Amino acid sequence: MIPVTGYDGQRVAVLGLGRSGLSAGRALRAGGAHVLAWDDNPEARDMAAEEGFEIKDLSRDGAFDDIACLIVSPGIPHLYPQPNKAVANALQAGVPVDNDIGLFFASLGGADWAVHDVAPRVVAVTGSNGKSTTSALIHHVLHEAGKDVQLAGNIGRGVLDIDPPGDGGVVVLELSSYQTELARALTPDVAVFTNLSPDHLDRHAGLGGYFAAKRRLFAEGGPDRAVIGIDEPEGLFMAGQLATAPGDDRVIRISVERKLAGPGWSVFARKGFLSEYRKGKQQGAIDLRDIKGLPGQHNHQNACAAYAACRSLGLSPKVIERAFHSFAGLPHRSQVIAEKDGVTFVNDSKATNVDSALKALNAFANIRWICGGLQKEGGLAGLEPGLRNVLKAYVIGRDAAQFALQLTGTEAETCTTMQTAVARAMADAQPGETVLLAPAAASFDQYDNFEKRGEDFIAQVRARL
Known part of the structure; x- marks a missing residue:
């Protein structure tokens, strides 16, 4: 568990008592907060009460008196198509609204990290399609390379349920637009954007709002390295915004539609072959055609994103290629x-x-x-x-x-x-x-x-x- 810091002795409300909500409640309590919990589902409230959480109807007037913060689960709307009544109450009362992702980034690390020879790092993956496979593939490659790695977020465990990462450890997070849109803290070391296509448009009031939610991971997160799929206009635009010059290798551009050239850092796949270029010279290549766990162009895009993320963490092309061949794929995805x-x-x-x-x-x-x-x-x-x-x-x-x-x-x-x-x-x-x-x-x-x-x-x- 990652204990949540900053709320010791304060009253914090949690709205939505599914996996992420209960996990947030436990982590807040571990950090010394007094947790008040609410869910419209009576069974969920009963489960929370059995764990010792105080149950309070957050939709009532005056519910946020003396509350320091509201933590909202991903499925609960906070703005569009209209805010949940409890969220509206919190905003009217001037109470900050956050989610478990924001708590995670705000609480990860501390004085104990001074003992690490190599500081732990966080890789965060978002996008419309492929983010689960990309996250799992990065995790698999790092595990096969002998790294201390954990997978969490929208896949695997809740972000606050993981163990504090050890020396040189890596946390791989899959993040949905619901999660990136609301998190008050977003500070990944490596951020990955796979692609963008219309989805959740009612929740984000259109494609522009949906892209803006994804973009927060990069614009506000300030990652050391950004891996950006540029086969849609939004990704191409964001890569241009993040890079300070054509050769800025803090941005790694990826594509499955064309060869990428120029002085920067790029990874692309054409006709089943992945290629890495940096400063105009080829650095690595992988034949993806016989990798059973990654069939089709969409999985080749996932491979490019995972390859770029792992290269930014210092792994060699040969180590990544070996791990690709042992990747079995994810259930329900090709x-x-x-x-x-x-x-x-x-x-x-x-x-x-x-x-x-x-x-x-x-x-x-x-x-x-x-x-x-x-x-x-x-x-x-x-x-x-x-x-x-x-x-x-x-x-x-x-x-x-x-x-x-x-x-x-x-x-x-x-x-x-x-x-x-x-x-x-x-x-x-x-x-x-x-x-x-x-x-x-x-x-x-x-x-x-x-x-x-x-x-x-x-x-x-x-x-x-």
């Missing part, structure tokens, strides 16, 4: 779950938006595509470049028929349930084809989360093998 009679079955349930689904469609050929669910804003037009790889779509979800109508020019069958979709796709599949779950939609119309959806796909496939 996860090959079975191969039989020449048919490959791939679970990419994490492809919850059009951009991530398009990347999955472009990673495979001859696809029997299982898609559908709770559709997000913007429609499905962005999928068109990947539909050339689709033999037939098998559409699930409560609105499967309406979803199928948008797949113009692609044969689509309305299946509604995962069971029916898997059965029909497997019956149609021929050797050399891929049955791919890449929904291009959220899961909440039928499942609690994308993990449950992916698990159902896996279960339905394995039941028929």
